[in-house]
Amino acid sequence: MFSHMMVGSNDLQKSKIFYDALFDVLGAKEGIMDPKGRLVYIHDGAVFLVTRPIDGEAATCGNGMTVGFSVKSPEQAQAWHKAGIDAGGTAIEDPPGWRDGPTGRLHLSYLRDPDGNKLCSLLRG
Numbered sequence: 001m002f003s004h005m006m007v008g009s010n011d012l013q014k015s016k017i018f019y020d021a022l023f024d025v026l027g028a029k030e031g032i033m034d035p036k037g038r039l040v041y042i043h044d045g046a047v048f049l050v051t052r053p054i055d056g057e058a059a060t061c062g063n064g065m066t067v068g069f070s071v072k073s074p075e076q077a078q079a080w081h082k083a084g085i086d087a088g089g090t091a092i093e094d095p096p097g098w099r100d101g102p103t104g105r106l107h108l109s110y111l112r113d114p115d116g117n118k119l120c121s122l123l124r125g
Contacts, residue, residue: 004047005067007117008059012039014088014114015050021087022119023048025080026069061116068120074098074107077121081109088114098125 009015016039020030028043031050039050048067053059071077074096081096089111096109105125112118 004049006038006049006051007061007067007113007115008053009039009050009113009115010052010059011114012037012050012052015039018084018087018089018113019048019050021083022069022080022089025076025083026071059115061112061118066110066118066120068122071107071121071123074123077107077109077123080121081111084111084113084119089119092118096121 012033016031019039019041023041023043024030026043028041031039031041034040037052041048069080071080077096081091085091091110092112093110094108096107098105098107100106107121107123107125109121110118111120
């Protein structure tokens with residue numbers, strides 16, 4: 001359904017440190033800068049980009065927006081969450097763990113990146 005996901009950043013160096021740490025836990029290579037100055041990650045057929053806004057204005061996080069990343073185990077989710085905090089992110093919402101809801105059993109963990117973008121790791125139970 002999606003071709004790629006992109007979030008804005010006001011400090012691509014901070015973002016690179018943060019996202020390199022997160023994606024390392026998922027087995028992805030570190031990000032590269034493309035010719036347009038965007039930070040690009042490619043892993044398992046997915047593309048994730050971090051960029052300064054094209055309009056020259058400050059990057060802001062989307063209210064109500066969350067970017068979700070698949071994990072393979074609760075242990076990988078915990079490592080993802082810890083790596084994000086250690087690399088400058090902020091823990092938000094409930095602590096990482098299992099939740100039961102109308103869509104089934106999910107293991108979730110939530111972070112905000114250094115620019116405030118909301119991220120989630122997800123494992124279906």
